[in-house]
Amino acid sequence: MTEAVLRTRKLRKEFGKGDGRVRAVDDVDLAVDAGETVAVMGPSGCGKSTLLHLLGGLQRPTGGEVELGGRRVETMSERALARLRRDRIGFVFQAFHLMPELTAVENVEVPALLAGRSPRAARTTALDLLDQVGLADRTGHLPSALSGGQRQRVAIARALSTEPLVVLADEPTGNLDSAATAEVLRLFDRLHRAGQTLVVVTHDARIAATADRILSMRDGALVDQTVLAGAA
């Protein structure tokens, strides 16, 4: 019996007031088990990014609950929330968000250093992660000297550097061509096999097809589910 690492109850997020009010996330009940990969798909503007931001404590919900690793997220203080995001959650964004003046290995070790690991331990872990994402020969490169696919793999290695409870990815291949997408695809497939819990928002059916479950979102609500786990 696996337990949910991430859970929401009646999660809701509204923007604006009066007639201009938008319910970006509408009564979402979700439970993500340890080691599970869940993909969220849906048309532009349906609320996928907002949902991911609520899950990761980047935004506060208008109503409902978010629980991560057994702790309620939406009621935490800003400080506790910042620590949770830093130590327990790995974020991957469409635009990579690497620091341009830091090398690949320096970018990857930042979260571990912020979390209080020793520089030596952080460096060892960062080099190991870059090796795992196939970039052992690019550790000293600046982001500007890397291709889009390589940058995204650095960002994924960075997301893994604190051994997060969950990795949250928003359109991780949105800026990548087909070949670079295939690299990220292989990487997600391997993370999945290694038991990493992963929630990925994507328009890319190939990325979604690596998941155990695909949730379809429409107008802020989860309206359909495709279960891919098990029978091959």
Next chain:
Amino acid sequence: MQDVVLALLAKEPSHGYQLRARLRDALGPLGEALNDGQIYVTLTRLEKAGLVTWEPAGEGEGRDRKVYALTPAGQHRVAEWLTEVAWPRPAPTDFHLKLTAAAAARLADPIALVDAQRRELLRLLRDAQRAALAEPPGSVAGLLLEGQVLRLEADLKWLDACEQAWTTRGDRK
């Protein structure tokens, strides 16, 4: 199947089991459904049509004793086949008509049909992608799987377009 077997024979005169092995290599996991008898049935038909002949060879037993070769007519047919530009299934006409008919007769909600179809295609995509990831780099069969993956991806994009179109149309049930 007939054209494929003819083309496989173009390399050199071969036993039936050699053709089968070449076909398996080219198709990879997608060739698993192929049964051993099919090659021989096809060879017999091609022989009757005058496109292949055979000579007995010393080794092997039964039908594997035969070494098949193209006749001049067979060679001509292979050349023709290679220059044909037909492309199977250029449009998802069936499903399109299903949606149109379902909406017109108010038989079913087009969006529910799209959802069901999407679930099915996502499962097929998952299977094809897993098979593709399992192929060694540079495998010929992997290239075929990639073709299958890319087509499914395109079909899924089209389903998104269908969803949008049928959501905004008034004649939804």
